[in-house]
Amino acid sequence: MFSPFERAVAFRYLRARKGERFISVTALFSLIGITLGVATLIIVTSVMNGFRQDLMARIIGLNGHLTVQPERGRVIEGYEAVLARIGGIAGIVQAAPAVDGQVLVTGPGGAAGAQLRGIPPEALRARAVIRDRLRDGDLEAMEEEDTAVVGARLAARLRLMPDDSLTLVLPQARGGDFSAAPRQRNLRVVATFDIGMPEYDGRTIFVPLATAQSLFGLGDAVNQIEILLEDPSRVAPVAAELRAALAGQGLRVTDWQASNSAIYAAVLIERQVMFLILTLIVVVATFNIVSSLTMLVKDKGKDIAILRTMGAKRGAILRIFILCGASIGCGGTLAGFALGLGIAANFDALRPGVVWLERAGLSGAGLQFLMTLPSVVDTRDVAIIVATGFGLSLLATLYPSWRAARIDPAEALRHG
Structure with a gap:
């Protein structure tokens, strides 16, 4: 040239x-x-x-890349069949049943509202965002019944440390009878985590799935299934395949981009x-x-x-x-x-x-x-x-x- x-x-x-x-x-x-x-x-x-x-790793690592929830009603009955359908889809590395709800938690330092997350202990240990950001305690102890993993900011507000006891109170009366006492359960704190986001560190509590099911009176049902992907950037095609697999089941699929669209x-x-x-x-x-x-x-x-x-x-x-x-x-x-x-x-x-x-x-x-x-x-x-x-x-x-x-x-x- x-x-x-x-x-x-x-x-x-x-x-x-x-x-x-x-x-x-x-x-x-x-x-x-x-x-x-x-x-x-x-x-x-x-x-x-x-x-x-x-x-995004902190947010979606805590909540899952995809979430399956019921369209009508508040629970997923027979979630094992849903997990079996999900298991055949390429790109999914974990599908865990979960119970999510709001509770009142009390401790030595007072009381505060919290988001209760019931999840199988092995599924929680598989999430690097929690496993790698533990401040105190050990996730292995979550195998025991009536145990809890608490966000570090919430633990500091309530003055909770591993082996301390907290009380969960469900702000709903039994059977709609407002004169009856609310459900409550005492749990032992086994670990605290700090992912660096006050929204989650200050209000999230993880408990074993069976504990959450018992507290909310769900029996063997759950109210959502959280899915982790091998590649979160490919959430759209996996979500489309998942919706096709669950068509007619009365379930909806939400991806992390829609759930956190503002951020x-x-x-x-x-x-x-x-x-x-x-x-x-x-x-x-x-x-x-x-x-x-x-x-x-x-x-x-x-x-x-x-x-x-x-x-x-x-x-x-x-x-x-x-x-x-x-x-x-x-x-x-x-x-x-x-x-x-x-x-x-x-x-x-x-x-x-x-x-x-x-x-x-x-x-x-x-x-x-x-x-x-x-x-x-x-x-x-x-x-x-x-x-x-x-x-x-x-x-x-x-x-x-x-x-x-x-x-x-x-x-x-x-x-x-």
Whole structure:
């Protein structure tokens, strides 16, 4: 595409000579601007991906990727048959019967409303979001009857520790007789968990499935089935297959995206807005390419005229200055790609340095919080960012290069 002559002239123009230092410095700032813009885009996008993945993992890891609930009535009778139908669907790694309801819990520190989750102990132990974030106690003890795993914030409010006793009170009278005493049961706390979300840490209690069934008077029935998938991003096709398998059973299937639509939409919008704002950094840097290339064309007007009189075509002049601008823009994009990918892929290695800066008083808590977020590099996002950098850089070269190619040799030599 570019002949050896065009490459030689373009790179000669990019080298600073006496009297041309300002143009060279402007080009250098353009390159640095694009480098920082592309690197910042890759780093921030990777951190936003990590934040979204971590947030969704905590929410959907606690509640399940798919939930099967009755359309009418409040329980699922004969849930074993439903589990048998679910078991034949590819991509499902766990399907657990569950009982979910609201209770009043009392402890040494007072009383509070809570969300009671009855689930088989082996299913709870299989959920990494709980297993890996235990604060005190052991999930193995949940095999015993009348035991509970309590959210850390709720446990702190009620001053509960492992082996302490709490009382669950169901805020409904037996048989609709409001003069009768409500159901209640004493449970032993075996563990507390802290997933980092106050909404769940401050109001969730897990108990064995049989305990919840007994407390709510459900017998052998449950009010929902929670399903975990091998790949949560493929929830739509699995949900469609599950609905087909359960058609006519009087059951509805809800996926995690619909259940958490407000949070999911907010995270996506925030990520898109952040991407748009940071793209403006690259756009501003490309305007620097336009200005530096325009000054270069003005400075090289006499040289362009001489090249034209020696037989250089307008197309050759156009390609020379496109190559000048593209070298700045594409070089900055590649440098930004290497810098951004290096930082985003090694985010963990930078955390000790940030801690040192914070102790030295050179950084605030905001940077420390940022460094606690995970970083997930998405190949598609990086490809879009690099392509955007290349595209904007090439677009920035077109007008100054066209102006250079339109220079009249006679006029340039007369006024040069």
